[in-house]
Amino acid sequence: MSRLDIRPFETTDLPAAAVLLAERHRAHRKRHPLLSPAYEDPQRALVEVTAIWESADASGAVLREGGEVTGYLLGAPKQSPVWGPNVWVEAAGHAVRTPEHIRDLYGAAAVKWVAEGRIAHYTLVPDDAELLDAWFRLAFGSQHAHAIQPVPATPIPPRAGVLVRRAVRADIPVLAELDLALPQHQGLSPVFAAGTLPSLQEAIDEWEEDFDDPVSATFVAESNGRVIGSATGTSIERGSTHSGLSQPDNAGFLGFAAVLPEARGLGAGRALGEAVLNWSAETGYDSVVTDWRVTNLLSSRAWPALGFAQTFHRLHRLIGH
Ligand SMILES: CC(C)(COP(=O)(O)OP(=O)(O)OC[C@H]1O[C@@H](n2cnc3c(N)ncnc32)[C@H](O)[C@@H]1OP(=O)(O)O)[C@@H](O)C(=O)NCCC(=O)NCCS
The missing domain is CATH 3.40.630.30 (Gcn5-related N-acetyltransferase (GNAT))
Structure with missing residues (x-):
């Protein structure tokens, strides 16, 4: 059992999630400055997280340490049959201060997804080696690449x-x-x-x-x-x-x-x-x-x-x- 304070994502978690997402994006842009600077602003990040949260059948989990939100994970299904009975974690659907914690958040959030029969999971992850490694140790594998020059x-x-x-x-x-x-x-x-x-x-x-x-x-x-x-x-x-x-x-x-x-x-x-x-x-x-x-x-x-x-x-x- 997780020793971390993890509970289902709620509307009141949106602003704190947006701050974490903006932080993640700032670090991502250090590697890829051509990505949009706009999402380094928590207000713009908030629009993205809110859009996911308000999409049909969205759900997820949030992690707090010492009363502060330090991670979240949000997924929602896509309607196209191409993806199977699915849940997608979009680019704005996750951010964690400690990469390892994505495993705890997924462990909590996936209970509902699988109980609903949504067994095909997709996630869009920045090219952060530690974060990718944590996802790989959740049995995810690489399917598709996004790239820029x-x-x-x-x-x-x-x-x-x-x-x-x-x-x-x-x-x-x-x-x-x-x-x-x-x-x-x-x-x-x-x-x-x-x-x-x-x-x-x-x-x-x-x-x-x-x-x-x-x-x-x-x-x-x-x-x-x-x-x-x-x-x-x-x-x-x-x-x-x-x-x-x-x-x-x-x-x-x-x-x-x-x-x-x-x-x-x-x-x-x-x-x-x-x-x-x-x-x-x-x-x-x-x-x-x-x-x-x-x-x-x-x-x-x-x-x-x-x-x-x-x-x-x-x-x-x-x-x-
Ligand atoms: C992807 C595709 C458009 C590339 O066109 P292509 O004419 O086969 O590729 P090129 O011969 O110009 O090779 C481009 C580079 O790919 C690499 N490459 C090509 N064939 C390769 C092979 N068999 N093994 C390793 N590298 C290879 C080479 O590094 C080459 O770079 P170089 O010019 O420095 O040697 C073509 O293979 C294709 O139509 N594939 C099927 C459809 C497809 O996948 N479309 C793209 C969808 S995203």
């Missing part, structure tokens, strides 16, 4: 052997094919990602509708006159994966990239990624964000090789075995 100070020069250009409407059939290539790859071992695969026609229809989106830029890579890959740059605000503390200010987003299977590993992905980095600089963004499944053996190697540094780890635990 500054825009290039000077344009990255084109690569020999691959021509990268802006996509035109005539590319829509191959863009649609490439749209399917990503979920097809991620359905395979060792990713085994769940998710629905659109039909080729659905992908074509979506491109026809969205092609002229002024916020986004799509690039294609050609080799020997044939399109072999594509990548899209857009605003970070378009990506639902990066919100709140994990959404830097004024950031571009490498939101999609795929190379046809037979052309992978030959430099097209790098050339496409670099085109999105250059476009982000030209557009006036300060940084570029992307994310990947850490079990994707291709993207998990390609994006760090292009200079992306991991900011958050999404960890996952499935209970019952």
Whole structure:
């Protein structure tokens, strides 16, 4: 039994939780100054914690030492069936003065989650080695990476052997094919990602509708006159994966990239990624964000090789075995 003073989270705990979250974010920004400074302010942090607390079926635990709140943990389910019977601890859903205490807080909070049948747990954790280690010793494993880099100070020069250009409407059939290539790859071992695969026609229809989106830029890579890959740059605000503390200010987003299977590993992905980095600089963004499944053996190697540094780890635990 825990010797710590832990009890269920209550509305009155919100201000103290916000102070802890702002502290955690301040430490996180020492490693990643491109993350938004806004959440170092407890008032802004409070908005984030309150949003989680007020979401449907939210619950959690709070820890006090000597009358002072020194840790909290809040989780809430997402409705999408993709995540299973789940609880998510978002970036603003936890902060502790002592990393080890996250284990006690989870021990208290998870009782209700599992009793409700919510056995798929997800948590977004800053790249703090001690905190990650504490989560790992709760049987969580790494599933997904959030990462960032500054825009290039000077344009990255084109690569020999691959021509990268802006996509035109005539590319829509191959863009649609490439749209399917990503979920097809991620359905395979060792990713085994769940998710629905659109039909080729659905992908074509979506491109026809969205092609002229002024916020986004799509690039294609050609080799020997044939399109072999594509990548899209857009605003970070378009990506639902990066919100709140994990959404830097004024950031571009490498939101999609795929190379046809037979052309992978030959430099097209790098050339496409670099085109999105250059476009982000030209557009006036300060940084570029992307994310990947850490079990994707291709993207998990390609994006760090292009200079992306991991900011958050999404960890996952499935209970019952
Ligand atoms: C991820 C993807 C777009 C990368 O494109 P690519 O053309 O295969 O990658 P590149 O050949 O340009 O390699 C880029 C970097 O990745 C690394 N890399 C590529 N293949 C690798 C391999 N088999 N082993 C280790 N590293 C590898 C290299 O470090 C390379 O950097 P370098 O130029 O310094 O050598 C492509 O593999 C792909 O479409 N994968 C399936 C769909 C997907 O995962 N999309 C991204 C979703 S986030």
